[in-house]
C-alpha cells in the first residue's frame with residue numbers, strides 16, 4: 024500500500040509524536056546526559072530512558088530513600104519522555120507505573136518485551152521471555168494501562184523468541200487488545216541478538232494485524248536516507264533509532280530534515296564533534312563526579328570516534344582514562360581529527 028510522504032506526526036494516546044522519529048531506550052547509555060545531547064540537536068519526536076527494573080524500583084521504594092539511578096533526571100527534564108520498565112509481575116509493574124505517572128509525570132510508560140539478555144530472560148523470566156506467553160503479556164499490559172490512565176502505555180517487542188517461533192502478529196493483536204497505545208518492533212528475534220539484518224518486511228506485515236494503534240519500526244537505521252527509505256517502503260507510523268545515534272546525537276535532526284524534503288545537514292566537523300563529546304563529558308561529570316563520570320564516559324567517547332580514521336588508536340587510549348586531566352589529554356592527542364575520506368585523499 025502507498026503511504027503518505029512525508030510521514031505525518033502520529034499519536035500515542037494524546038501525545039503527538041512530531042516528527043515521527045523516536046530515540047530508543049538503551050540500557051547503560053540513554054541516561055539524562057545522553058538524552059540532553061539528543062534534545063539539544065533536535066529532530067526527535069520522543070525520547071526514552073534506559074529500561075528500569077520495576078521490582079528493583081519497588082524494593083528501593085520500600086527500603087531506602089533513593090529511587091533507581093536510572094531515573095536520574097526524569098523528574099525535571101523536558102517532555103515528552105518515555106520511561107521504560109521491565110519485569111513480569113503485573114502487580115509490581117502497575118504499582119511502579121502509577122508512581123511514574125503520579126510522581127514523575129512521565130509522558131509514556133513503555134514495557135520491555137524485547138530484551139534478549141539472559142539476566143532478564145532466563146533469570147527473571149522477563150523481557151523477550153514473555154513473548155512465549157502472550158496471555159501474561161495481556162495481563163501485564165491491561166493492569167498497567169488501568170494503573171497509568173490517562174497516561175499511555177506502550178510495548179516494545181522483538182519478532183519472537185527465535186526464528187522458529189516468530190509470533191509477532193499474534194503478539195501485536197494481544198498488545199492492542201490489552202489497551203496499549205503503540206507498539207514498537209525491533210525486527211529480529213531474541214535468539215538473533217544483533218546478528219543478521221532487521222526484517223522490515225515482517226515489521227511492515229504487523230500493521231495489518233493492528234486496528235488503530237501506531238506501529239513503530241526499529242532496526243539498523245543508521246542514516247537519514249535509511250529513515251526516508253523505511254517510511255517509503257514499509258507500513259510504519261514511526262521509526263526508532265538506537266545504536267546509530269550513540270555517537271551521533273545529530274542524526275535525528277538530519278533524518279527530520281530529510282523527511283521534510285530539505286537538504287540533509289552535513290555532519291558537524293570533526294572539531295565540532297570533539298566539542299560535542301566534551302560537552303557530553305561535562306554533563307556526565309556534573310552528575311557522577313570526576314572519577315565515576317570519567318569511567319562512564321569511556322564508552323561514549325568510543326562511540327563518538329567510531330567510523331573515523333584512528334578510532335581504534337583513540338579507543339585503546341581512552342579505555343584507560345580515569346581522571347579529567349587524562350581524558351582531556353587523550354582527547355587532545357588522539358581524538359580522530361581526520362575523516363577516512365580525508366585520509367584517503369591525502370594518501371592518494
Ligand SMILES: Cc1cc2nc3c(=O)[nH]c(=O)nc-3n(C[C@H](O)[C@H](O)[C@H](O)COP(=O)(O)O)c2cc1C
Nearest residue numbers: 047048049050073074179209242243244264265266
Ligand atoms: C547497548 C544497548 C542497550 C539496549 N538497551 C535496551 C533497553 O534498555 N530497552 C530496550 O527495549 N531495548 C534496548 N536495546 C535495543 C535497542 O533499543 C534497539 O531495539 C536495537 O538496538 C535495534 O535498533 P538499532 O539497530 O537502531 O540499534 C539496547 C540496545 C543496545 C545496543
